[in-house]
Amino acid sequence: MEATTHIAIVTVPVYSHQRSILEFCKRLVHLHQDIHITCINPTSGPPCKNVKALFESLPSNIEHMFLPPPNLEDMLHNKPHPGLLIQVAILRSLPSIYNALETLHHSRSKLVAIVADGLITEALPMAKKLNVLSYAYFPSTAMLLSLCLYAPMLDKKITCEYRDLTELIEIPGCIPIHGTDLPDQFKDRSSVEYKVFLEANERFYSADGFLINTFLDLEPVTIRAWQEKKMTSPTSVPYVYPVGPFVQGGSYDNQGKDIGYMRWLDKQEPNSVLYVSFGSGGTLTNEQTNELAWGLELSGKKFLWVLRPPHKFNIIDEFGAENDEDPLKFLPNGFLERTQGQGLVVPYWAAQIEILCHKAIGGFLCHCGWNSTLESIVHGIPIVAWPLFAEQKMNAAMLTNGLKVALRPKLNEKGIVEREEVADIVKNLMEGEEGKGIRKRMEKLKDDAADAMKEDGSSTRTLTQLALIWKKLRVE
Numbered sequence: 001m002e003a004t005t006h007i008a009i010v011t012v013p014v015y016s017h018q019r020s021i022l023e024f025c026k027r028l029v030h031l032h033q034d035i036h037i038t039c040i041n042p043t044s045g046p047p048c049k050n051v052k053a054l055f056e057s058l059p060s061n062i063e064h065m066f067l068p069p070p071n072l073e074d075m076l077h078n079k080p081h082p083g084l085l086i087q088v089a090i091l092r093s094l095p096s097i098y099n100a101l102e103t104l105h106h107s108r109s110k111l112v113a114i115v116a117d118g119l120i121t122e123a124l125p126m127a128k129k130l131n132v133l134s135y136a137y138f139p140s141t142a143m144l145l146s147l148c149l150y151a152p153m154l155d156k157k158i159t160c161e162y163r164d165l166t167e168l169i170e171i172p173g174c175i176p177i178h179g180t181d182l183p184d185q186f187k188d189r190s191s192v193e194y195k196v197f198l199e200a201n202e203r204f205y206s207a208d209g210f211l212i213n214t215f216l217d218l219e220p221v222t223i224r225a226w227q228e229k230k231m232t233s234p235t236s237v238p239y240v241y242p243v244g245p246f247v248q249g250g251s252y253d254n255q256g257k258d259i260g261y262m263r264w265l266d267k268q269e270p271n272s273v274l275y276v277s278f279g280s281g282g283t284l285t286n287e288q289t290n291e292l293a294w295g296l297e298l299s300g301k302k303f304l305w306v307l308r309p310p311h312k313f314n315i316i317d318e319f320g321a322e323n324d325e326d327p328l329k330f331l332p333n334g335f336l337e338r339t340q341g342q343g344l345v346v347p348y349w350a351a352q353i354e355i356l357c358h359k360a361i362g363g364f365l366c367h368c369g370w371n372s373t374l375e376s377i378v379h380g381i382p383i384v385a386w387p388l389f390a391e392q393k394m395n396a397a398m399l400t401n402g403l404k405v406a407l408r409p410k411l412n413e414k415g416i417v418e419r420e421e422v423a424d425i426v427k428n429l430m431e432g433e434e435g436k437g438i439r440k441r442m443e444k445l446k447d448d449a450a451d452a453m454k455e456d457g458s459s460t461r462t463l464t465q466l467a468l469i470w471k472k473l474r475v476e
Contacts, residue, residue, distance in 0.1 A: 004036040004061075005467075005474045006109040008101055009137075010116040010123045013044045013086055015051060015280050016371050017117050020139035020213050022054055022062075023246035029061045031460065032467045036109065039064040040100045042093035042120075044072065044086055067096045082281070083184075083389075087196070090120055098126050105130050112473040115211065118148075121203035128206065133473070136204060138212040140370045142222040142242065143174045143398055144391045145210060147182070148201045149237060155189075155198060162186045173225035175402040181393040205238070211466070213244035213370065215452035215459050218377070218403075218445065243463045245374040245449050248353055261304055262354065264344050268302055271362030274384075274426055275355055276305040278367040282388045286310040286330055288416055293335050295422020296343060301430050302360075303343040306350045307331075356381055363429045368395040368406075377405075380446035382429055382438040384409065386417070405442045407434065 009025060011018050018041070025037050039055070041047075043066055047055075055064045070092035075085055101123075105111045113133040116123035118140070127134030138145050147154075150172055161179075162169070163186075168176035179186070185197040204210075216223055219242070226240040265273060276296070278284070284292065289310050296303050307327045327347050328336065336345065352372070355361060356379040365384040366372045373395055376383055383406035385396035399406035409417045409425045429435040452459040 004034050005471050006111050007037050008111050008114045009039045011041045012117045012119045017139050021137050025062050037062045041066045043069045044089035045069050112470050121200045124206045133208045135209045136207045142214050142219040146171050151201050173222040177397045181397045183391040207238045209239045211241045213246050214242050217448035241462050243459050247375045247378050261346050265358045265360045268360035270359045273302040273360045274363045275361050276365040279369040279372050282367040283308040283311045289330050291419045293332050294419035298423035299426040301426050305345045307345050368392040377445050378449050380443045382442050
């Protein structure tokens with residue numbers, strides 16, 4: 001039997017993160033079939049059907065295990081923010097994760113490396129304890145990685161709350177951004193979330209490398225600055241491997257499912273429809289849902305809107321969770337009747353890849369989650385940047401001020417995008433001069449993304465470089 005190189009992947013119970021890291025795994029074993037992967041998955045509850053489907057569709061050289069969920073009863077009665085629940089579930093699963101890694105390493109096919117999602121930096125010291133290489137998989141931007149590595153120094157340099165800064169914040173190798181565009185953990189420097197964020201970033205320095213779901217031509221200045229070690233840091237920075245873009249392929253099974261929205265798209269003119277979706281977990285407040293609806297109607301532009309019930313945290317439970325609430329009841333009275341022919345509203349979920357591939361789609365109003373952003377880039381679709389949580393405001397800043405492939409609506413004093421602003425920005429993107437420039441730049445990025453994944457492309461070469469390091473460590 002031919003010897004294989006064994007890698008362990010440690011995921012987190014977040015659907016968007018699992019999607020990204022599994023696409024990385026599939027790409028790796030497709031290019032290097034003598035590599036075997038075992039995915040270790042901590043859970044916060046029974047995996048939903050969509051998560052199960054992700055793992056059940058993997059090729060035979062990628063195995064997986066779901067760890068039993070830890071006891072979270074003390075958390076659930078307070079109905080905490082979903083992000084906090086996930087964080088606690090990860091921390092309480094650490095002993096189980098280490099036991100699984102140790103068992104794998106002592107099996108016949110020993111591990112040569114552990115790749116852990118960037119949200120679980122606690123797994124990096126586990127690799128050192130087992131005397132194998134450790135890598136952090138970053139399902140977001142090199143810009144966010146720069147912030148993570150620079151955050152401890154930024155914390156010492158700035159004394160006030162970041163949101164109160166009048167000047168822009170300089171992140172090494174990146175465009176300057178407003179303090180209000182930093183990730184959620186930066187909202188309150190006295191919070192537990194901020195302290196945990198800083199501690200996690202310190203652990204990044206123990207990694208042997210970072211695997212980032214980006215590509216060289218998308219963030220060339222940031223990536224080269226880290227690779228060429230031009231950054232100021234308290235210690236040596238692990239090597240950065242830009243290996244993306246990883247996006248899901250179009251695999252939607254139409255059999256037995258309502259595909260009315262695809263038939264509707266078939267009837268529309270090329271580049272005429274705005275696709276509106278806030279990712280696998282994003283949603284809006286009741287007031288903002290109403291303003292968006294009125295704005296889409298006022299714009300007069302065609303739209304396809306994936307709608308979920310409002311939520312105060314702008315986030316719903318994990319993708320695929322059962323919910324009997326009808327999101328259509330939160331729309332303004334008469335909206336569906338008035339916009340019949342102009343738009344289509346799809347409750348809860350739609351086949352995003354197939355929609356973005358469709359010739360009728362001319363724009364994407366999205367939350368700037370990195371998976372959706374890359375999907376938009378890969379298909380050359382201009383963006384209305386509408387960030388909700390996590391690092392999405394940073395992504396929006398990069399897309400609008402850096403890459404200039406998006407328009408970002410302005411908020412009023414209550415943090416709401418008003419209907420007139422929605423209408424204006426949609427019309428600008430879909431038919432304005434600014435929108436034409438954005439479309440041209442996005443087409444260039446689309447070509448760059450395709451080039452990166454070619455046989456001799458920058459990301460393919462980088463991934464092969466990494467695979468060769470691991471294969472040299474293989475125990476024959």
